[in-house]
Amino acid sequence: xxxIAAGPPLPGSQAGRRPEAIKAIPVRHPWRWVSTVVVxxxxxxxxxxxxxxxxxxxxxxxKYLFGPLILQGIVVTLELTALAMVIGVALGIVLxxxxxxxxxxxxxxxxxxxxFFRGTPVLVQIFFWFNLASILPHxxxxxxxxxxxxxxxxNDLISPFMAATLGxxxxxxxYMAEIVRAGxxxxxxxxxxxxxxxxxTRLQLMRRIxxxxxxxxxxxxxxxxxxxxxxxxxxxxxxxxxxxFTRQQQISNANxxxxxxxxxxxxxxxxxxxxxxxxxxxxxxxxxxxxQRELPLTPLQxxxxxxxxxxxxxxxxxxxxxxxxxxxx
Amino acid sequence: xxxxxxxHKSFGRLEVLxxxxxxxxPKEVMCVIGPSGSGKSTFLRCINHLEKIDAGxxxxxxELVGYRQRGNKLYELPDREICQxxxxxxxxxxxxxxxxxxTALENIAEAPxxxxxxxxxxxEAQARSLLDRVGLADKVKAYPNQLSGGQQQRVAIxxxxxxxxxLMLFDEPTSALDPELVGEVLDVMRALAHELGMTxxxxxxxxxxxxxxxxxxxxxDAGVIVEAGKPRELLSNPQQERTKLFLSKVL
Numbered sequence: 001x002x003x004i005a006a007g008p009p010l011p012g013s014q015a016g017r018r019p020e021a022i023k024a025i026p027v028r029h030p031w032r033w034v035s036t037v038v039v040x041x042x043x044x045x046x047x048x049x050x051x052x053x054x055x056x057x058x059x060x061x062x063k064y065l066f067g068p069l070i071l072q073g074i075v076v077t078l079e080l081t082a083l084a085m086v087i088g089v090a091l092g093i094v095l096x097x098x099x100x101x102x103x104x105x106x107x108x109x110x111x112x113x114x115x116f117f118r119g120t121p122v123l124v125q126i127f128f129w130f131n132l133a134s135i136l137p138h139x140x141x142x143x144x145x146x147x148x149x150x151x152x153x154x155n156d157l158i159s160p161f162m163a164a165t166l167g168x169x170x171x172x173x174x175y176m177a178e179i180v181r182a183g184x185x186x187x188x189x190x191x192x193x194x195x196x197x198x199x200x201t202r203l204q205l206m207r208r209i210x211x212x213x214x215x216x217x218x219x220x221x222x223x224x225x226x227x228x229x230x231x232x233x234x235x236x237x238x239x240x241x242x243x244x245f246t247r248q249q250q251i252s253n254a255n256x257x258x259x260x261x262x263x264x265x266x267x268x269x270x271x272x273x274x275x276x277x278x279x280x281x282x283x284x285x286x287x288x289x290x291x292q293r294e295l296p297l298t299p300l301q302x303x304x305x306x307x308x309x310x311x312x313x314x315x316x317x318x319x320x321x322x323x324x325x326x327x328x329x
Numbered sequence: 330x331x332x333x334x335x336x337h338k339s340f341g342r343l344e345v346l347x348x349x350x351x352x353x354x355p356k357e358v359m360c361v362i363g364p365s366g367s368g369k370s371t372f373l374r375c376i377n378h379l380e381k382i383d384a385g386x387x388x389x390x391x392e393l394v395g396y397r398q399r400g401n402k403l404y405e406l407p408d409r410e411i412c413q414x415x416x417x418x419x420x421x422x423x424x425x426x427x428x429x430x431x432t433a434l435e436n437i438a439e440a441p442x443x444x445x446x447x448x449x450x451x452x453e454a455q456a457r458s459l460l461d462r463v464g465l466a467d468k469v470k471a472y473p474n475q476l477s478g479g480q481q482q483r484v485a486i487x488x489x490x491x492x493x494x495x496l497m498l499f500d501e502p503t504s505a506l507d508p509e510l511v512g513e514v515l516d517v518m519r520a521l522a523h524e525l526g527m528t529x530x531x532x533x534x535x536x537x538x539x540x541x542x543x544x545x546x547x548x549x550d551a552g553v554i555v556e557a558g559k560p561r562e563l564l565s566n567p568q569q570e571r572t573k574l575f576l577s578k579v580l
Binding site for chain 2: 188190191193194195196197198199200201202204208209212213
């Protein structure tokens with residue numbers, strides 16, 4: 001036996017050399033190839049059918065994709081989503097803290113709110129706010145049985161946009177309350193005790209200790225809710241709010257390119273939800289502070305690392321290939 | 330400093346404390362030992378009102394815990410006053426319970442800033458000197474999960490000290506630590522007793538610490554104090570059969 005010539009001895013290795021990296025024939029997966037072909041064939045067929053549909057007017061898709069009405073609709077959709085989510089998250093946190101309150105009245109109020117707003121369809125709720133003026137032409141603030149301090153016409157106060165925002169936001173708050181509550185319950189009880197032992201009041205320890213830690217649990221479903229809200233905001237069409245879906249309908253009612261405009265709207269909804277998904281990733285990363293020793297890589301960092309590993313030398317020693325162990329006696 | 334008279338506490342039907350009588354004097358270090366489930370941790374938690382007692386009297390610094398007496402009627406204290414009283418008692422937990430989303434410095438400075446309304450700069454300067462005192466001056470910016478168990482527990486002690494407590498409660502402070510890390514935490518506690526003259530109640534399984542640092546030792550079992558006395562005497566010459574049995578197993 002002769003020793004195979006190898007590089008300089010590796011530091012720390014007792015024998016002075018490290019055994020050659022294992023080279024084995026990988027298991028073959030023929031069915032992966034078969035399934036790939038089948039899936040590609042089905043997708044290609046579907047795309048082909050859609051693209052070559054006899055009455056499909058692709059020019060209309062191109063024409064309306066950046067049309068002014070559609071773009072205006074997108075702005076309204078985004079405004080509606082943002083406002084409704086702000087109401088939903090803010091009110092949801094308040095409701096969750098109320099729900100966990102030792103004061104039974106406060107806790108019941110929260111329970112009742114969630115029961116009511118989660119138990120009725122959001123479409124009905126938007127419709128309710130939109131038509132409130134029909135039973136209540138004026139809204140006022142005053143001392144019961146005493147003087148009226150302030151009064152306004154319901155129609156002025158609750159515009160269609162306001163009706164949709166209220167409907168979506170108040171409904172969302174009920175769902176957010178449950179998400180926030182789940183997050184707060186997930187924080188270890190020892191955290192509450194440690195904060196109490198330091199003399200913090202309930203509100204202080206909720207705001208400074210429990211909620212920041214609950215965020216890690218709250219953020220992913222909140223991202224889901226935001227994406228869901230972006231699409232649910234299309235229900236605002238019932239209140240004649242000129243958002244994306246309303247615009248799509250208005251245009252297709254005039255030119256009968258129904259499917260074409262549905263495709264336009266779908267493209268935009270997909271673009272917006274994709275952007276939100278990326279945003280959600282970064283927010284989650286921020287709230288992982290202190291929970292993981294190293295933060296996960298951002299997609300950009302991961303992409304860079306991938307490029308580097310493509311160009312870097314393979315992880316096993318190259319000499320092994322150049323000097324195969326052929327020098328047996 | 331702490332006075333307990335016939336303190337009783339039950340969880341549902343389970344009677345955890347069945348009449349505890351003891352007194353801790355200022356600057357005294359009292360160690361409490363006993364098998365698990367004997368009620369020693371529960372008693373410790375009663376002292377700062379993390380648990381409510383069902384019967385008996387428990388007072389800290391001459392004031393009842395959780396109540397005010399007027400005439401011969403007891404009035405429950407409002408939350409704000411309970412918080413205020415708790416802030417004068419430091420507590421160190423078996424599982425450290427550091428706030429994982431805050432650095433070591435923020436963990437220590439948080440309560441003085443929120444509870445005592447100390448300015449940020451003052452609170453942080455104090456936190457730095459406390460970290461220095463527990464030998465962790467270089468860990469100011471470390472998050473708890475970047476620290477070893479022993480380091481975390483030392484930060485937790487510094488966090489409790491930041492409120493300038495008149496009494497410190499330790500709930501098995503070294504039980505969750507690797508054996509080689511126990512020493513560094515005990516060293517900090519020893520310094521606390523000797524240099525600051527802190528009044529301490531320590532629930533522990535460290536007989537060496539109890540013997541060396543403790544001024545008094547209490548052996549609890551099944552919710553009652555079985556035996557109490559000077560640590561050296563109690564450990565070397567226990568009088569009760571139950572104490573002898575326990576010590577024969579742990580020494």
